[in-house]
Every structure is written in C-alpha cells, then in structure tokens.
Amino acid sequence: MARAAVMGSGSWGTALAKVLAEAGTEVTMWARRPEVAKAITSEHRNPSYLTEVELPPIAATDDPALALAGADIVVLAVPSQTLRPNLAAWRDIIPADSTLVSVAKGIETGTLLRMSQVIAEVSGADPSRVAVLSGPNLADEIAARQPAATVVACTDTARAEAVQHAIATGYFRPYTNSDVIGCEIGGACKNVIALACGAASGMGLGDNSIATLITRGLAEIIRLGVAVGAEPVTFAGLAGIGDLVATCTSRLSRNRSFGYVLGEGGSMETAQLATHGQVAEGVKSCTSVRALAAAHGVEMPLTNAVHQVCHEGLSAEEAVGQLLGRRLKSE
Numbered sequence: 001m002a003r004a005a006v007m008g009s010g011s012w013g014t015a016l017a018k019v020l021a022e023a024g025t026e027v028t029m030w031a032r033r034p035e036v037a038k039a040i041t042s043e044h045r046n047p048s049y050l051t052e053v054e055l056p057p058i059a060a061t062d063d064p065a066l067a068l069a070g071a072d073i074v075v076l077a078v079p080s081q082t083l084r085p086n087l088a089a090w091r092d093i094i095p096a097d098s099t100l101v102s103v104a105k106g107i108e109t110g111t112l113l114r115m116s117q118v119i120a121e122v123s124g125a126d127p128s129r130v131a132v133l134s135g136p137n138l139a140d141e142i143a144a145r146q147p148a149a150t151v152v153a154c155t156d157t158a159r160a161e162a163v164q165h166a167i168a169t170g171y172f173r174p175y176t177n178s179d180v181i182g183c184e185i186g187g188a189c190k191n192v193i194a195l196a197c198g199a200a201s202g203m204g205l206g207d208n209s210i211a212t213l214i215t216r217g218l219a220e221i222i223r224l225g226v227a228v229g230a231e232p233v234t235f236a237g238l239a240g241i242g243d244l245v246a247t248c249t250s251r252l253s254r255n256r257s258f259g260y261v262l263g264e265g266g267s268m269e270t271a272q273l274a275t276h277g278q279v280a281e282g283v284k285s286c287t288s289v290r291a292l293a294a295a296h297g298v299e300m301p302l303t304n305a306v307h308q309v310c311h312e313g314l315s316a317e318e319a320v321g322q323l324l325g326r327r328l329k330s331e
Contacts, residue, residue: 001026002166005067007090008077009036009060011049011139012103016075016167018143021056025166029060030067037062053143065093073166074098075133080106080115080188081284087122094123099159101131101152105187106281107288112295114184127180128156131163134183134239136246138253142172149173151239153183175238182234185225189289190244191282193217194255195306197248199316201256202263213302214248220300224289227296255282262309263316283310301326 002025006017009031020027031037039047040060046053061067068074074094078086083104094100100123102115113121116130135150142148150167152174154160160176167174177183193213200209221244222235234240247253258280261271271280286307293300305323308314314322 002072002162003070004028004073004075004166005030005071006075006077007064007067007086008075009040009046009049010077010079012137013075013077014040014046014050014053014055015137015139015143016077016103016133017058018053018055019167019169019172020075021058023165023167023169023172025073027058028067028071029058030064031060031062034062036060050139050143064090068093068095071095071098073101073163075101075103076115076119077103080104080281081109083115083118084108084122087119091123094125098129099131099154099163100125100129101133101163102184103133104281105134105184105191106285107188107292109284109288112288112292114181114188116180116184128154129159130154130180131159132180132183132187133163133167134187134243136238136242138246138250140252145169145171147171147173149175149238149242151175151177151183151237153177153180153239155180177234177237177239179231179234181228182225182230183239185228185230186221186235186240186243188281188285189217189221189224189303190247191255191280192286192289192303192306193221193244193282194247194253195259195262195280195282195286195310196302196319198253198256198259198261199263199306199309199319200259202260202266203316203320205320210248214244217248217302218244220293220298220302224293224296224298224300227298228292254280258283259306265315268310282306286310 037060044055131154164174254275258271305319
C-alpha cells in the first residue's frame, strides 16, 4: 500500500486526502494549526474547510516531520505564493525518493517560475520526481463524490502511474500525461480568466459574453503555453479547457466569485469576503502571468485587463470598453 502525506489542510488538500484514503492509500495530513489536526483525527471533520464533509479515518498532525515520515507520495497543497517558504522548511525531512505532487496553480511572483520549477529548485529533487495534478476539480464536488476526472502530469511515466493508482476511485478518474508545462500553464492562467468571467457576470452580462471570454481566454493561454514549451493538444484536454470551463462558470469557484463582486462594483476588500478568506489565486497570478507573457513577447489582453482591475484601479466597465476597443483582426 502506498503512503501519502498531504501537506496542507485547505479545501483542496482536505478533498484530496479524502480521495486518497477512499482509494486505499494510507494518508497523513499536515495542518498548520494543531486544533485543525486534532479535529480531523478525532472528529473526522475539518473545522475550517469543507466543514460539512465527513472524512474517512485520516491521521493529521501539525508536525511536518510526522506527516512526511515514510511517504511515497508528498502532496503539496499550500497556496502557490507560500509554496517556497513552506518547502524550504520541509526540504530536509522529505523522503529521498518520494514523488512530489504539486496541486497549487500559479506562477511565482518575482521569479516567474512554475510550481514544479519552484519545487525542484527548493527541494533539490530531480524534475522527474515532480508531478502536477490538474483538471476540473472543484473541491466541494469531489468531496461529495460527484464524478470527476483529473490529469497527473509527470515526465516519469512510472511515477505518474503510481500517483494515478493512489487516487483512483469510483468517482475520481485520473489520466496520465507527460506535459507538465502545459498542465501548469493551463492551471495558472485559468484562474485569471475566471476573474474576468466573474466580473462579467457581476456586471449582468450574459452567456454570449462569458463564452467569448472563455474562448478568447483559451486562445491567450495557448499562445503563452506554446511559447514556454507546452504541447498545444494539452489545452484541449482536462487540464486545459476542462479546468477553464469549470473555474469560469461554477459558483463554487473562488476566482469567479471574487471577480463577480468586482463586476458588481465592489472593492477588493469586499471581494475577499466573498471567498470566505480563501485565496483567489488569480489575483496574484494575473501579475506574474502578465510578466511571463511579456518576457516571451506574448500578447494577453484579458490577463492585462484583469491585472489593471485588480491592481491599477481600472473598473470592470472600463476594462470591457478597453477590450472591445482593440483593433479588429482575424481570429
């Protein structure tokens, strides 16, 4: 039996720990707060995230060394912009041949590194040990055992398949893929486009507008992905259009919810309340994605507009006018 450590007790970390346990994998969760770890272990509930979900018997601890001991699979389920300091603290206690699974979606501010690159750089692990999990995976639905699929991307096929078997259940179907870059670019950029879709919905715009944003958003994601070495076909799959559609249209999406409040005319502070204190990754990712695109000479007008709304005081209405006023061209 494989043993997994889930490092993080947010919504996605909690849902994944549940999936792993129900797939027959031995799981230990790490929670930053000891009271959360105690509740997960003794009451089989997370008191902070997915609070209504009953968890299978899962051991949880606030001691990272205990969580990581003997782990074959290490799931890194902390927000993208806190991955580096957390990983630096864990570096010397991560089992030497474990597979490191990134579930955070973003581009690191400043370095413009993808999460798998951050993991390899900080941990010293060979990139072939790093896998990425991505797809239309809203934590609430998966925790409720609603059917869903995901992609496990890793350059080492054996490691990808090991993770695949560790998370496969009757309701959660994992596929393997070798395009780590494509899965990560899709995962980081879809949060930004979801902010735009949420803002459009908040403004009262309809399905035509949302479909346009998703389609044109996908176009700029593909442009960036190809520029940094991704396979174009990846964006036609679960980690591309699948993840994009789910995040842009679901009321469970933190990024869409955050954007919705901005579209209604709310402030950044008010929008944060709409996500119940959870991180809307696209707010920070829009800046780093825009910088990465600029570094590769890629035009990403939607991403630029989201950055301006979130960080430069542009209103959602002004952003729409700016986008519609761009020069006409072929698709």
